[in-house]
Amino acid sequence: MAEALDVLETIAKRLDLGREAREQTVEVYVEAALSNLPDGRSTELTVAAAIVHGTRASGEPRPSGCIAESAAVEADSLHRVSNFLSRELDRPVVFCPPEDYLEYLSGELQLDTSTVAGAEQMLGAIDGSVLAGKDPVGFAGAALYLAAGGEVxxxxxxxxxxITTETLRVRVRDCRTAEEVS
Incomplete structure (x- = not known):
């Protein structure tokens, strides 16, 4: 458990996680540990999967790719273990709308508040059915790209x-199409 907390602290610093996200992550990891779910899995991978759940539950989501990179684990393995924890702990993965990712992404990209406001406005104008079932971080990135106007x-x-640049291009196209319709 001590090793897991050390790993969590290291990854949390890299991802700039707030107190609530850290507490939620610890809660998920402890629940998993009490059920012996980390057995046979690397500590980094299990902690990273707990971070996926903890950050979403706290409303401070981080892109799974960033979590995987910060934990030095494969993104596919992270996805698989995150789904495993969800199933075994009867903890559904919380869906976070694209707007929830804007604060983290804009901080990482060093974008100003007017760019974030423009991205929020753009996302707010998109019909929810367009966003349904698609990667919300991709839409958040696309909205920031369009709102930044060449800044990034x-x-x-x-x-x-x-995400890949191709996925981002598709989401940018989706955002532009949604803007034209509204």
Whole structure:
């Protein structure tokens, strides 16, 4: 358990997690540990999966790709273990709308509040059915890209969000199409 808390602290610093997110993550990890779920899995991977759940439950979500990178684990393995924890702990993965990712992403990209406000406005104008079932961090990144007006590149946003530039281009196109419709 001490090792897991050390790993959590290291990753939490890299991801700039707030107190609530850290507490939620510890709660998830302890619940998993009491059920012997970390057995046979690396501490980093299990802690990273707990971070996925903890950050979403606290309303401070981080892109899974960023969590995987910060924990030095494979993104596919993180996704698999996160789903495993969800199933075994009867803890559904909380859906976070794209707006929840804006604060973290804008901080990482060093964008000003007017850019964030423009992205929020853009996302607010998109019909919820367009967003349903799609990666919310991709939409958040696309909205920031469009609102920034050339201040950041698609490559920078893709790196921070943990998605491919092709996925980002598709989400930018989705945002533009949604803007034209509204």
């Amino acid at each position: 590149t698609q490559r920078e946003i893709a790196r921070i969000t943990g």
